[in-house]
Every structure is written in C-alpha cells, then in structure tokens.
Amino acid sequence: MSGTVITLFLIIVALTLVITYYAAKKTKTADEFYTAGGGLNGWQNGFAIAGDYLSAASFLGIAGMIALNGFDGFFYSIGFLIAYLVVLFIVAEPLRNLGKYTLADMINSRFDAKKVRAVAALSTITIVIFYMIAQLVGAGALIQLLFGLDYWAAVLIVGVMMTIYVLFGGMTATSWVQIVKAVLLMIGTLVISFLVLYKFNFNIVNMFHEMKTITPLGSDYLNPGVKYKMPLDTLSLMLALVLGTAGLPHILMRFFTVKNAKIARSSVVTATWVIGIFYVLTIFLGFGAAAFVGFDKIKEANAAGNMAAPLLAGALGGDFLMSFVSAVAFATILAVVAGLVLSGASAFAHDIYGQIIKKGNVTEKQQMKAARYASVGVAILSILLALIAQKMNVAFLVSLAFCVAASANLPVIIFTIYWKKFNTAGAVTGMLCGLLSSLILVIISPNVFSPVEGAAIFIGKPLIDLTNPAIISVPLGFIGAYIGTVASKKQDVKRFAEVSVKANTGYRENDI
Amino acid sequence: MEKGKQTQQKGRKHIDYESIASSSKFKELISTKKKFIISGSIFFLVFYFALPILTSYTTILNKKAFGEISWAWVFAFLQFIMTWVLCTMYVRKAATFDRLADEVISENINKGEVGA
Numbered sequence: 001m002s003g004t005v006i007t008l009f010l011i012i013v014a015l016t017l018v019i020t021y022y023a024a025k026k027t028k029t030a031d032e033f034y035t036a037g038g039g040l041n042g043w044q045n046g047f048a049i050a051g052d053y054l055s056a057a058s059f060l061g062i063a064g065m066i067a068l069n070g071f072d073g074f075f076y077s078i079g080f081l082i083a084y085l086v087v088l089f090i091v092a093e094p095l096r097n098l099g100k101y102t103l104a105d106m107i108n109s110r111f112d113a114k115k116v117r118a119v120a121a122l123s124t125i126t127i128v129i130f131y132m133i134a135q136l137v138g139a140g141a142l143i144q145l146l147f148g149l150d151y152w153a154a155v156l157i158v159g160v161m162m163t164i165y166v167l168f169g170g171m172t173a174t175s176w177v178q179i180v181k182a183v184l185l186m187i188g189t190l191v192i193s194f195l196v197l198y199k200f201n202f203n204i205v206n207m208f209h210e211m212k213t214i215t216p217l218g219s220d221y222l223n224p225g226v227k228y229k230m231p232l233d234t235l236s237l238m239l240a241l242v243l244g245t246a247g248l249p250h251i252l253m254r255f256f257t258v259k260n261a262k263i264a265r266s267s268v269v270t271a272t273w274v275i276g277i278f279y280v281l282t283i284f285l286g287f288g289a290a291a292f293v294g295f296d297k298i299k300e301a302n303a304a305g306n307m308a309a310p311l312l313a314g315a316l317g318g319d320f321l322m323s324f325v326s327a328v329a330f331a332t333i334l335a336v337v338a339g340l341v342l343s344g345a346s347a348f349a350h351d352i353y354g355q356i357i358k359k360g361n362v363t364e365k366q367q368m369k370a371a372r373y374a375s376v377g378v379a380i381l382s383i384l385l386a387l388i389a390q391k392m393n394v395a396f397l398v399s400l401a402f403c404v405a406a407s408a409n410l411p412v413i414i415f416t417i418y419w420k421k422f423n424t425a426g427a428v429t430g431m432l433c434g435l436l437s438s439l440i441l442v443i444i445s446p447n448v449f450s451p452v453e454g455a456a457i458f459i460g461k462p463l464i465d466l467t468n469p470a471i472i473s474v475p476l477g478f479i480g481a482y483i484g485t486v487a488s489k490k491q492d493v494k495r496f497a498e499v500s501v502k503a504n505t506g507y508r509e510n511d512i
Numbered sequence: 513m514e515k516g517k518q519t520q521q522k523g524r525k526h527i528d529y530e531s532i533a534s535s536s537k538f539k540e541l542i543s544t545k546k547k548f549i550i551s552g553s554i555f556f557l558v559f560y561f562a563l564p565i566l567t568s569y570t571t572i573l574n575k576k577a578f579g580e581i582s583w584a585w586v587f588a589f590l591q592f593i594m595t596w597v598l599c600t601m602y603v604r605k606a607a608t609f610d611r612l613a614d615e616v617i618s619e620n621i622n623k624g625e626v627g628a
Contacts, residue, residue, distance in 0.1 A: 071567075071584060071585070074585075074588055075564065078560070078563065078588055078592075079560075081591070081592065081595055082560050082594075084595065084599075085552075085595055085598055085599070086553070088602055089549050089552055090553065204581070205579035208580040208581045208585075209580045211580075222582060222585075223582065223584065224568075224573070224574075224584055225567065225568075228568070231568035234564045234568050235561070235564055235565070235568065238561065242557070242560060262610065265602075265603065266603075268599075269599055269603055272595060272596070272599050273596065273599075276592050276596060279592070280589070493530070497529040497534075498529035500529075500542075501529045501532050501533055501538065502529075504538070504541055504542060504609075504613060504616075505538075505541070505613040505614075505616050506613060507616075507617050
C-alpha cells in the first residue's frame with residue numbers, strides 16, 4: 001500500500017483522537033459522559049445525528065448495493081431518510097421532554113417497574129450489537145483492503161480502537177467526532193459525485209443512458225426487481241427501514257444532548273437536510289462504482305460490494321482521494337461504534353447496574369466504572385459476531401438492527417406517549433414480543449440458513465423466505481403491547497395525565 | 513378549575529396534572545397536534561409505501577419519463593422532496609404548538625406565582 005494512503009489515513013484518525021483527548025479532559029460527571037451535559041445547539045446536534053446515522057451502512061453499504069443492484073439499492077436511501085419524518089413527527093420532542101439519559105428513563109417516566117427497565121435495556125443492547133456487527137464488518141473489509149491485513153486482524157484492531165475511544169471520551173468526545181466526521185464525509189461524497197458527473201459531462205439523462213449498457217445486468221439495472229424479487233420481502237425491508245430509526249437507541253440518545261424540545265426539533269431538521277443530500281448522492285456513488293470500477297473488481301474486493309465507494313474514489317481521484325475517503329469511512333465507523341457502545345454501556349450501567357442491581361444507590365464514580373466495563377463487554381461480543389458475518393452487505397446487516405428497533409422499541413415508545421390505557425404489563429410483553437419474534441425470525445431466515453454452502457452461516461433449509469422479518473415482527477410488537485395491556489387491566493390515569501402534560505408542553509418540575 | 517392547580521408542600525410545588533390535562537387549553541394543544549401529526553403521518557406513509565408496492569406488483573413505473581430515466585426514479589426522487597417539504601411544514605406548524613404549550617404552562621402551573 002502506498003505511503004500517501006497510509007500517511008493521510010493516519011493523520012485523519014489521529015485528528016479524531018486529538019478531539020477525543022481534549023473532550024475527555026472536560027468529561028467529569030455522568031451527565032457529561034452520557035449526554036455531553038445537554039449543551040449542544042441545534043446545528044451541532046443535527047450534524048452529530050447525521051454523523052451517527054451516516055454509518056458504514058450508508059457510505060459503504062448503500063454505495064455497494066446500488067453499484068451491484070441498481071434501483072433496488074436505492075430503496076435503502078429512501079427508507080433511511082423518510083424514517084426521519086417518523087422521528088420528527090412522533091418521537092423526538094416527547095422523548096426529549098420525558099427522558100434523561102436512556103430510552104428506559106423515558107418509558108420509566110410512566111412506569112416504575114424494574115421489569116420495564118430491564119427489558120428496555122435488553123432490547124437496547126441487542127440493537128446495539130446488531131448495529132455494531134455491521135460497522136465492524138465494514139471496518140474490517142476497509143482495513144483489509146487498505147493494509148492487506150487478514151480480516152480477523154482488521155476487525156480486532158478496529159474493535160480495540162473504538163473501545164479505547166469510548167472509554168476515554170464519552171459523549172462529548174463522540175459528539176464532536178460525529179460533527180467533524182459528518183462534514184468530512186459530506187465533502188468526500190460531494191467530491192466523488194462531482195467527479196462522476198464530470199465523467200458523464202454533467203448530463204444526468206446521459207448518465208442513465210450509459211448505465212443501461214455498462215453493467216452485466218443490461219437495462220434491468222435501471223429497473224426495480226434485480227435484488228428484491230419477492231414483493232413481501234421488499235415491503236418488509238421498507239417497513240423496517242422507515243420505522244426503525246425512531247427506535248434506535250443511539251439516535252434517540254442524541255435528543256438528550258440538547259437543552260429542550262425546540263432544539264431537538266431543529267436538530268432533526270438539520271439532520272434531515274444533511275442526510276437527504278447525502279442519500280441523493282448515493283446514486284452517483286453507486287452508478288460511478290458500477291461504471292468506473294466495474295462489477296468484477298467490486299466483488300473481488302468484497303463479495304457484498306462493501307468496498308465500492310473507496311474503490312471508486314481510487315479510480316477517479318487516485319491514491320490521494322482513496323486514502324481520504326477510506327480514512328473518512330474509518331473515522332465514520334469509529335465514531336458510530338463509539339456512539340453505539342456508549343448507548344449499550346449506558347443501558348447496562350445506568351439501567352441494569354445503577355437502577356436494578358444497586359436500586360439507585362450508586363455513586364457517579366461506580367456508575368462510570370460500570371459503563372466502562374460494559375463498553376468492553378459489548379465490544380468483545382460484537383467483535384466475535386463480526387468475525388462470522390464477513391460476507392454480508394453492511395446496509396443489509398443494519399436493516400436487521402432497524403427491524404429489532406421497529407419491533408421492540410417503537411410500539412412501546414408510541415403507546416407510552418399516546419395511549420392512555422397502556423400499562424407496565426403491556427410495555428413488557430410488547431417489547432419481549434417484538435424482540436424475540438424478530439430475533440427468532442432472523443435465526444430461521446435465509447440469512448442464517450442456506451442450502452448453498454458458504455451463502456449463509458449454516459447449511460440447511462430456511463424456515464421462512466423473508467430476509468427481513470419486520471412485516472411480521474412489527475405487528476407482533478404492537479399486538480403484544482396491546483394484549484399485555486388489556487389482559488392486566490391495571491391503569492394509572494393520573495400518571496398518564498402527568499406524562500401527557502410533560503411530553504406535550506416540555507414542563508419539568510425542577511425547572512422552577 | 514377553581515380547586516387550585518397547586519398547593520405548597522414542604523416548599524415543593526404539587527401539581528395537579530389531571531386538571532391541567534383536562535383544561536381547555538391543553539385539549540386545544542393536543543387536538544391541533546393530533547390533526548397535523550396524524551394526517552401528515554398517513555400521507556407520508558402512503559406516499560412511501562406506494563413506491564415499493566407499485567414496483568413490486570406492477571411494472572407501470574418502468575416506463576420512461578426523461579430519456580432512460582424511468583418513473584420509478586422520478587417517484588424515488590419525489591420521496592426526498594416530500595420529506596423536505598413535510599419537514600419544513602412541521603417546523604412552521606410547531607411554532608403554534610410551542611405557543612399553546614407556553615400558554616398551558618403559564619395559565620395552569622405558573623398561575624399564582626405573582627405575589628405568592
């Protein structure tokens with residue numbers, strides 16, 4: 001690998017570490033560790049949300065999906081973006097008004113039961129791990145491509161680096177890394193898109209015309225149906241994408257880093273613009289990779305297309321652009337994983353350790369220590385799982401995390417805020433139904449079992465055809481929450497009045 | 513309403529959330545919000561799912577719109593425009609929500625602060 005690539009790569013990675021170091025010196029309290037002290041403004045938080053969201057899945061995964069599948073890959077871009085309307089309309093502001101550090105806090109503003117907290121923490125940790133696997137698979141492939149290391153060594157190095165990151169930095173550090181990285185990622189993507197357009201003489205109609213003949217798929221490349229031939233599977237994926245974001249713990253946690261609901265709202269708007277522009281540009285990343293790198297080279301570097309974007313950068317802008325883009329992609333993954341580990345760690349340290357094991361009698365110092373141990377635990381588990389998921393597309397892997405989020409978290413979030421009769425039993429059964437059904441359906445799906453050797457983790461016949469189970473598991477999450485509520489009949493109308501007033505007005509007792 | 517929304521308890525304010533929740537101002541806030549959020553959500557979900565439904569069950573969108581660009585791509589791009597438009601509309605509308613929310617707080621909770 002050339003000196004330029006490695007030097008530039010290391011400079012950018014070092015830059016993010018410097019930011020972490022300075023932020024770390026400021027991180028003293030648990031509040032700062034988890035939520036950056038609530039002091040980010042709308043712009044900053046909007047870019048940080050974009051940074052969190054534009055993970056390996058978006059940059060590496062979607063570029064590869066579009067490069068290899070044409071229109072079907074673009075479904076991901078659409079779903080990932082429109083999900084923000086669900087966040088903006090239904091979840092962001094009430095969540096900010098009710099929560100403190102974690103999703104469980106918000107649900108607990110209505111139900112005190114420890115069970116609810118435990119189940120919420122469990123689903124948070126599950127989602128975090130699914131998401132982590134995707135990031136580590138992407139990072140592993142990237143480091144493998146850049147440095148020629150073995151995949152396992154690459155995953156291990158990335159995993160260890162990210163853990164160090166979180167242990168020293170906490171949320172202030174990850175927020176700033178996210179902001180810096182979102183800006184760099186946008187610059188990289190704009191430059192590549194510009195070069196792709198330049199190659200097509202800035203004529204988009206002409207670009208589509210050429211794409212029709214340039215790939216082995218011929219004119220099918222431009223039509224839907226290359227990858228998603230089963231209508232129900234397509235709809236299931238789209239359902240997971242649009243509803244998942246509003247249940248993702250590391251995105252929800254971002255709303256606790258701002259002072260109030262108004263700033264939460266403006267940060268979602270900023271994020272929607274940044275993310276939307278990025279996703280429009282994924283067309284150029286994907287088409288460009290298919291045209292100027294070629295199917296064979298993309299697949300050779302990584303079977304699922306995960307290396308399409310860095311290869312395209314290399315083909316258009318040489319070593320320099322490739323190393324810049326790779327470094328940005330690496331920083332992206334580093335930052336996203338940091339955010340993920342952090343939300344997993346806070347679910348463990350704050351909810352399970354602090355509130356359940358120690359029953360709230362816990363010093364900040366003990367809690368910080370628990371959070372750090374939990375970070376290490378989450379990281380180790382994800383690294384192990386990432387080692388077996390090498391051949392999967394990272395955008396696809398992330399869609400499974402979205403599915404769990406949409407099935408386990410979203411029904412309960414919506415009912416907690418909006419349904420008067422909702423109760424503790426409903427919250428517990430809803431989350432368990434959504435969580436277990438999505439996990440079980442993934443385990444018996446074609447992702448895990450395939451009759452063809454090497455196509456999935458085990459050889460065998462899958463019990464269902466759906467690659468993404470959202471179309472079954474999301475309704476089950478809602479039904480579970482409903483049945484649990486109706487069956488136990490308990491309700492606390494007084495408490496709902498309080499939750500409803502607080503969620504809708506942003507009033508807090510300690511404000512006065 | 514006359515029962516008094518709050519009483520002093522060991523220096524900490526006790527707030528009767530049930531009476532706030534049943535106040536007319538709060539109900540106005542909720543119904544304004546609901547109207548916008550429910551109709552907006554139904555609209556974007558229908559618009560969104562129309563794309564995969566049309567591409568999965570029909571081939572209408574494979575017809576060409578501009579050169580080799582088919583209606584599927586045009587519809588896909590419209591999804592982005594739709595998101596940004598709804599986002600902007602929400603922010604405008606939210607100014608009303610904020611105003612009503614402030615009024616709920618000042619009429620019900622901070623009432624009687626003066627001279628207390």
